[in-house]
Amino acid sequence: MPPTDPGLQSVLRGWPPPVLDPAGPFAQPVTLLAWVLLLGGTVVLLVVLTALAIALWGKPALRRRLGGDRAIWTGGVGFPLVVLTALLVWGLWLTASLQADVPRSDKVAGGEMRVRVTGEMWWWRVAYLDDAGHTVIADANELHVPVGQPVLLELESADVIHSFWVPQLSGKMDMIPGRRNLLRIQADQPGTYGGQCAEYCGGPHALMGFVVIAHPPDTFARWRAARLAPSAPAAGRGAELFLASGCAACHTVRGTAANGLAGPDLSRVGSRRTLGAGILPNNRGTLAGWVADSQTLKPGNRMPNYKQLPPQDLNALAEWLESLK
Ligand code: CUA
Numbered sequence: 001m002p003p004t005d006p007g008l009q010s011v012l013r014g015w016p017p018p019v020l021d022p023a024g025p026f027a028q029p030v031t032l033l034a035w036v037l038l039l040g041g042t043v044v045l046l047v048v049l050t051a052l053a054i055a056l057w058g059k060p061a062l063r064r065r066l067g068g069d070r071a072i073w074t075g076g077v078g079f080p081l082v083v084l085t086a087l088l089v090w091g092l093w094l095t096a097s098l099q100a101d102v103p104r105s106d107k108v109a110g111g112e113m114r115v116r117v118t119g120e121m122w123w124w125r126v127a128y129l130d131d132a133g134h135t136v137i138a139d140a141n142e143l144h145v146p147v148g149q150p151v152l153l154e155l156e157s158a159d160v161i162h163s164f165w166v167p168q169l170s171g172k173m174d175m176i177p178g179r180r181n182l183l184r185i186q187a188d189q190p191g192t193y194g195g196q197c198a199e200y201c202g203g204p205h206a207l208m209g210f211v212v213i214a215h216p217p218d219t220f221a222r223w224r225a226a227r228l229a230p231s232a233p234a235a236g237r238g239a240e241l242f243l244a245s246g247c248a249a250c251h252t253v254r255g256t257a258a259n260g261l262a263g264p265d266l267s268r269v270g271s272r273r274t275l276g277a278g279i280l281p282n283n284r285g286t287l288a289g290w291v292a293d294s295q296t297l298k299p300g301n302r303m304p305n306y307k308q309l310p311p312q313d314l315n316a317l318a319e320w321l322e323s324l325k
Contacts, residue, residue, distance in 0.1 A: 024188050211278055243257060
């Protein structure tokens with residue numbers, strides 16, 4: 001069901017992601033391939049249905065020709081051989097061309113923006129890397145990129161096979177445990193582009209969304225500078241509750257004692273567009289709701305419910321989380 005509230009719509013813009021509306025050079029050829037397969041498949045289906053109709057109800061002479069050796073050799077063997085071979089060659093060439101200058105080694109090519117995205121059950125760990133391959137910004141479920149510039153993604157998995165797919169920016173690529181797959185994406189216009197895990201990975205697989213936000217270069221530079229600056233989380237009741245309730249065992253908030261690694265980094269959680277990996281708009285209400293009862297919002301996710309927290313504590317916690325920007 002599409003979101004009806006206009007505020008919600010603007011937050012979750014780009015979701016569900018349109019699959020035939022490319023917004024960059026790595027998605028365009030994939031969309032063309034999809035259209036050719038779709039239209040070609042439709043034409044072939046119509047031809048087959050016509051042949052079936054002739055076989056069932058056609059005049060005897062026509063039926064005889066359809067059942068003859070020539071029709072079988074041309075339509076049944078020659079045609080599929082030519083069409084499928086052509087599609088195979090074109091498809092292989094197309095996918096190879098998309099990967100043409102992607103570096104094969106783990107060496108970081110100087111100057112190219114590189115981000116490691118790790119599939120986790122059921123969210124995305126995002127690490128912006130420097131030229132030496134070290135994480136400089138840790139985030140989750142959201143990727144900021146400059147427009148008009150290719151960004152190289154290192155796709156990994158922490159558990160099972162996931163598949164990274166932001167249809168407007170590139171084809172999909174699997175995230176396989178023990179492997180590092182490289183994928184380039186690029187957005188040619190500023191905007192918000194939705195993504196979705198495209199490989200069944202257990203329980204809430206369908207609730208494993210992603211969002212890419214493409215900024216004009218100067219806005220992106222400002223965003224990056226702000227993210228690189230040390231964060232200064234406020235002290236107070238919310239911070240105390242976060243540490244006292246066990247949140248820090250799984251989550252990191254830089255500038256505090258919280259340094260857990262199992263769950264998403266929350267150092268700037270207040271600035272994220274969505275909660276629960278692309279499934280909810282991010283505000284104080286949804287933050288409180290998520291902490292109290294994430295198992296209803298996203299059944300099977302690995303965060304336990306904190307229903308035992310009294311409402312005023314939940315509110316203080318949500319207020320603090322919202323302030324982490
Ligand atoms: Cu991750 Cu499906």
